[in-house]
Amino acid sequence: MPRPILKIGHLNHWVIALFLGIQGFPQSTEINSHKDQLKSLGKDSLTVAYYYEYGSTFENSLPDTAMYYYNMARNLSTEIKYRKGEASYASHAIEILNDQGKFRESLDLTLEALRIYEEIGTVKDLAIANLNVGSEWQYLSDFQLAAEYYLKAMKLAEEIGDKRLQRITNNNLASIFINLKEYVKGLDYANKSLIIAKELKNEYAISSSTLNIATAQLYLKEYDNALANYSEIEKIGLQINDFEVILDGWLGMADVFSAKKSIPQALDYYMKVIDFSKEKLALEYEMYAYMGISDAYVYLEDYDEAEKFIWKGIDLAQKLGSKYELKDLYLRASGLKEKTKDFQKALEYYKQYETLNDSIIGEKSITNINLLEAKFDSEKKETMINNLETEKKINQLAIQQKSSLNYLLIGAIVMVVVISFLAFRNYSHKQKLNQQRINELEKEKQLTATEAVLKGEEQERTRLAKDLHDGLGGMLSGIKYSFQTMKSDLIMTPDNQKAFARSMDMLDSSIQEMRRVAHNLMPESLVRFGLDIALEDYCKGINKSGALQINYQSIGLKDHKFEQTTAITIYRIIQELIGNTLKHAAAKNAIVQVTKSDNLLTITVEDDGKGFDIRLLNKSKGMGWINIKHRVDFLKGKLDVNSKEGNGTSVHIEFEI
Known part of the structure; x- marks a missing residue:
């Protein structure tokens, strides 16, 4: 599902009206004449901000017009060397580019904006830039990199107490873990996001957080709860007139009905999604609907219709560059060909699925995300260390003040010496305790990060080795047994017998190679x-x-x-x-x-x-x-x-x- 991208750098509309000396904004018929008026404006940062704000009014209705003004803003920013104006281009343009499925182009823009903000931006600028980069990686199905940037954004948002950014990062992390099939963890992040969204009283934020909650509930087979939440999303979408939110609700309800085997109801909602997606050029929603329809027709054993919609989905996934969905579609195609006894095609599609699956998740993806969480926790411990050091300085100042006051009140050299000695001993004792605590936290931080790496890595190695040996190994052995049984029932020409023998040798080599890999993962x-x-x-x-x-x-x-x-x-x-x-x-x-x-x-x-x-x-x-x-x-x-x-x-x- 689409993830939220935070926009920055906007002025309020009433400021624009004052700046132009007009009431409201021109209609689409007035756009061409208004361009000449814009060209007469000054060359400064306020004009840049105006171009961005004016362009944003056309994002949903006339995206090409919006991009025209965004490009004017960027070009002017470059001309007057206004670097924040150049960076703001990414936050505006990616709204349109993502709707068009141009995720690679959006990624390049967000990375360029991040580089600029690392030099001149505020903490909030950096938080938003990291969030936008993470969102683009998530669109492109690289969940490990997406999580890395989200956690950076989370740290910065907590540092400045920005609730809106905290909500979005929690919600996007929920989506990450749902994609990685860690549904309980995803549900936890989504619930955190919803609590903040309700505090902010933002309907779009509530719908976005509810979407991830409903999706996690769907995979956890809590169908009634999921259906209720998807219906609430549709209701919010109609209230705020947002077609993406409406599509989220419809597509979710279709998925729930499909999971409950209520196929006619599921197909009705999937077709509504397709028609509305084509109208709004929402290609990603259209792709997800094709995936759902293909599953429904497989359940109905209408394999010709199922294959037609699978290939429509594959075409869109390739156009969008969505590797995660593309590998799922190839797996569907493989399963379908297996049902129709076309084993050669089934094997071909399964190999394409495996290649994509290895490149997306692989051995290290989940382990690296767990490591990032450990780093995030260890950075919180660093904050505790800094607080202890501050407390140590405060204690030192308090001791000095106390010694001075006693010196003035008592006025006796002997008492000053005694008090100074006692104060010094107390100070030394506190200093040792604080230093000991700092050292303990440092060691704890290092061990936490190291243990997360090693344990996570070995758990994944063990799981992958077991899956290879017990799952794929058993499957290959079963295929070999089936071929051996089949051979005794078939009459083959000498050439076919040689080809069959070569195939059996290749199968034996595959089994041996699989066992070698499993042994290397966990001897x-x-x-x-x-x-x-x-x-x-x-x-x-x-x-x-x-x-x-x-x-x-x-x-x-x-x-x-x-x-x-x-x-x-x-x-x-x-x-x-x-x-x-x-x-x-x-x-x-x-x-x-x-x-x-x-x-x-x-x-x-x-x-x-x-x-x-x-x-x-x-x-x-x-x-x-x-x-x-x-x-x-x-x-x-x-x-x-x-x-x-x-x-x-x-x-x-x-x-x-």
Whole structure:
């Protein structure tokens, strides 16, 4: 569904009327003659503001006319070097560009505005710019980047206490988590947004927040609640005469009826959405309606009609650049072809779905969003640290004032010394307590961020490995069994038999590759047999590949049982180090040595590769090296790297366990 974009830089209409010396605004028949009057205005920031405000009156009725005035405002801003005027162009133009599905163009404009505001803008300007960039990434289905910018906007909005911005960021984050199928979390953000919207008494804001609440309820199968909320959205849309809000209500009610298998009612609402969307050039709503209609016809087993609407949806999704919806449409197309026994086409469409799905969500998307939330929480802790430091300064001033007052009242040298001594001791004690608390909060902040990364990453690896092995693995094995059974019932020519055999070999290779990927995500030997066996298996696997010969040595590991998080972390460190050797070192041989002695665990990884200048590590932004440092820090270890060009590389790590 469309997400709200906040507009900035507008003047009130009564100011415009005074500025022009006219009553109201010209009608569409007067526009051409009015352009000459506009050209006679002065070249200053007030004129820029007027162009933007005047153009906004035509956004819904005459978008091309609105863009004409917006471009006049931007050109004048460039001419007079009014940078805020240039930045304001994005907040106006994206309203029209988004309605036309030009999300990439809108993204470029919002990023340009953000760069300008980072140099000259206020905190509110930056909050709005980050919100607009996040909205464009959400339109383009990159939810990880959208969430990053939304959380930046949230931090800035809370800093200045801007309720309207807080509502929009909460609502947009709700939409993010609903798209990621975290419906309970999405419902929580949407409810926060609705509370603020009602405080603001803004009907459009209430409808926008209610939309995400209803959508989450729909996926949670709370159909009656969802239907009531979508009906309320339609009612608000009619009251404020906003076609997008009306379409939100209709499309939501259609989805609820479809979920309840009330197909005739669902189709009626979907067709209303399509007709109204075409009238208003609302392509995204039209695309969603095609998706819903195709599902309804599949349920009715009218596969020809279903396919027709799927391809209408695919055409629009490609035109809009909406990867998230496009991959869902390809999945629908694959399922439809499977029902009609066209397995070749079903496989082709499923591959297109998988390619898009991997590029959208992938292994790191949800993990990175959880990390961003952890960063947001840790920044709140930094505020607490700053408050403690302020309190420390206030205490210091209070002590000095008290000492001076006592000196004047008592007038005795001895008493001054005694009081000063006591005050100093009290001050030192408070200072130690405050410093201790600051250090604790610093450590807590670092651990929170690191734990969010590591735990989130390993949970996702485990889930993906299980899904691959149990889900896709079982499906491929079932397909292989079906083909084997089918072979015995078919009479094939020799050429067909060869083709069938080649297909079976390809299927076996696919199953083997799937198992290899699942094993790499979460090695079964690590869970079942422990760290020592898992590392030995990993090194043997590299040796068999011929890419590198590894001599694995372990001392004192066989009888020790590591806590699972610790074992996984150590395994990933060694895996990353060997990965770096394979990618960059051009080495032939390597040594991996892991030694446990008392409470000390040491890891040494050496290779005979080309080596490098270790000063480059301080400038490295590669994820592999960053992951190694984070994991070592998480285990509170010490890391030492020795390398010279032409003399190989040695990495030594120590942990207390």
